[in-house]
Amino acid sequence: MTTKLSVGKMIINGKPRDSRDGQFGDVLNPTTNEVLDRVPLATAEDVEEALDVARAGFRVWANTPTHERYDILVRFAGLLEKHKSELAEILTLENGKPYFQSEAEVETGVRLFKGFAEKSKSLYGITAPLDAQAGLEKDIFMTRREPIGVMGAILPFNFPIDLFSHKVAPALAAGNAVVVKPAMEAPLTIIRIVELLHEAGVPGSVMQVVTGRGSVVGEILASSPKVNIVSMTGDTQTGIRVAQNAAKHLSRTFLELGGNDALVVFDDADIDEAVEHAAFGRTWANGQCCCANKRMIVQRSILDEFTHKLILKLKEYTVGNPMDPSTKVGPLISEKAAKTVKEQIDFTVGQGAEILFGGERLDNCFLTPTILGNVSKHTDVARDLEIFGPVLPVIAFSDDNEAIEIANNSIYGLSGSVFTKDIRRALNAAYKMETGQVAINGTGLYRPDVSQFGGYKQSGLGREGLSVTLEEMTQVKNIALRNVLY
Missing domain, CATH: 3.40.605.10 (Aldehyde Dehydrogenase; Chain A, domain 1)
Structure with a gap:
C-alpha cells in the first residue's frame, strides 16, 4: 500500500x-x-x-x-x-x-x-x-x-x-x-x-x-x-x-x-428499513456529506423501537483504517474537524440531549458514530446546527403536522427523507417539505446521476x-x- x-x-x-x-x-x-x-x-x-x-x-x-x-x-x-x-x-x-x-x-x-x-x-x-x-x-x-x-x-x-x-x-x-x-x-x-x-x-x-x-x-x-x-x-x-x-x-x-436534512419516520413505516437507511446515510463518507440525513425525526409511538434498533445497527459498523475492507467508518478529515464534532455533541448534551451510543474521540481524527436521544425540537441541532460527522440526533414528533414543522424549521433545505407504507402520506409530506429533493423510503443521500440536484433556502x-x-x-x-x- x-x-x-x-x-x-x-x-x-x-x-x-x-x-x-x-x-x-x-x-x-x-x-x-x-x-x-x-x-x-x-x-x-x-x-x-x-x-x-x-x-x-x-x-x-x-x-x-x-x-x-x-x-x-x-x-x-x-x-x-x-x-x-x-x-x-x-x-x-x-x-x-x-x-x-x-x-x-x-x-x-x-x-x-x-x-x-x-x-x-x-x-x-x-x-x-x-x-x-x-x-x-x-x-x-x-x-x-x-x-x-x-x-x-x-x-x-x-x-x-x-x-x-x-x-x-x-x-x-x-x-x-x-x-x-x-x-x-x-x-x-x-x-x-x-x-x-x-x-x-x-x-x-x-x-x-x-x-x-x-x-x-x-x-x-x-x-x-x-x-x-x-x-x-x-x-x-x-x-x-x-x-x-x-x-x-x-x-x-x-x-x-450546507444542509441539515430531515429523515422523517412515521408510525406505519418499515422500521428495519428506516434504521438501515438512517445508519447508512449518516455514516457514508464518515458522516461528512452535505445531503446526509442529519436529523432523525421519529413518531413518538415508535421512538423506543427505532432507537433500540439503530443502536444495534451501528454496533455492526466497524470504525478503523479505511483501507481495510471491513471498515464502514473511517476518520474525519482532520483533528480539528473531530474536535469540532465532539464539541457540538457536548453542546447538544448541554441543551438536554443524552448520548445513547458512541460519542467518543479516538486516536487522531477518529470519532465513534453517535446517537443522541431526548433531543428537543427547540435545540440547535434540531434546526440549524449542521454537524459534519457521524452523529444521529433522534427527535420525537406526535403527528404529521408536527413532523413537517420540525423538518422545515431550518435555514437549510438540501434534501430529505420520508419513511411510510402509505403513499398518500408520503407524497403529502414530500410536497410540504421545503427541500430540493425528497427520497421516499430512502436516505436523502440518494442522488441518481440524472437528478436535478440542489437546495432550497440557504442550501444553494x-x-x-x-x-x-x-x-x-x-x-x-x-x-x-x-x-x-x-
Whole structure:
C-alpha cells in the first residue's frame, strides 16, 4: 500500500508547477496524521496566469468540433476506469473514506463523463417559422447554444471526484475551459485526474488545476472578470461570499451548500428499513456529506423501537483504517474537524440531549458514530446546527403536522427523507417539505446521476445533474434570417 505520494504540483498550461514564491502546504493522511505530500500555495499571480491561459484555451476548445470533444471525454472516462484502483487509493489516503466508497466515486466519474459526452451530441437549438406574427412571414428564426467561457470550479474535500465530474464534465462537453481549485485537505486525487484529462487529449490550455488557500485562489476565481461561470460546493457562509464576489461581474453562479436534512419516520413505516437507511446515510463518507440525513425525526409511538434498533445497527459498523475492507467508518478529515464534532455533541448534551451510543474521540481524527436521544425540537441541532460527522440526533414528533414543522424549521433545505407504507402520506409530506429533493423510503443521500440536484433556502443556488447541467454551461444565441422566404 502506498504511504507517500508525489503528485503534488499545480498544473498550468499542461505543465506541473510550484507557486511563484515556493510556498507549500502539507496534505495529511487523516488515518495516521502523517504527511502524504505537499502542494503549492498559489499566489495571486499564479491564479491570474492560469486564468489567462484558460481564456486563450477557451477560444481553441470552443471551436473544436463536438465529435472531437466527445472522443476525448470518452477516452478520459476509459482512463478513469483503467486507473480506478490508483485513484481510489489516493482518495482514501488523503480523504479517509473507506476504500470501497472511493471506488464507487471513481465509477460515478466514469458515468458522468460518458453521460455528458453523449448528451453533448444532441445539444440542439430550435428553428421556428415566424408567420404567426404579421409582417414577419418571410423570416426564419433560429437559436444555437454556445459555450460561455471560463469556469472557476471550487471543490470540497468530501467528494472530490464526484463533484469534479458534475462540474467539469458538462463544462468541457459544452466547450468551456476550466480552472479548478481542489480543497487543500484533498487535492491529490484531482491533480492526478487532471493529468489523465490531458493524457486523454484535453489541451493543457483548457484545463488548469490551482492549489492553495481559499482566501487567495477561491477569492480570485469568484471575483475575477476573467471567469464567466463559478461553480462551488461547500459551506453556506463561503457560498454567500462567493455569490457576492461573482455578482460583481454577473458571472453565472452555481452553489451547492450546507444542509441539515430531515429523515422523517412515521408510525406505519418499515422500521428495519428506516434504521438501515438512517445508519447508512449518516455514516457514508464518515458522516461528512452535505445531503446526509442529519436529523432523525421519529413518531413518538415508535421512538423506543427505532432507537433500540439503530443502536444495534451501528454496533455492526466497524470504525478503523479505511483501507481495510471491513471498515464502514473511517476518520474525519482532520483533528480539528473531530474536535469540532465532539464539541457540538457536548453542546447538544448541554441543551438536554443524552448520548445513547458512541460519542467518543479516538486516536487522531477518529470519532465513534453517535446517537443522541431526548433531543428537543427547540435545540440547535434540531434546526440549524449542521454537524459534519457521524452523529444521529433522534427527535420525537406526535403527528404529521408536527413532523413537517420540525423538518422545515431550518435555514437549510438540501434534501430529505420520508419513511411510510402509505403513499398518500408520503407524497403529502414530500410536497410540504421545503427541500430540493425528497427520497421516499430512502436516505436523502440518494442522488441518481440524472437528478436535478440542489437546495432550497440557504442550501444553494442552481442545479447539477445529467438532465440539466450541460444546458446551464451554455448561452443561447438568437439568429434571424430576414426576407428569405418567398
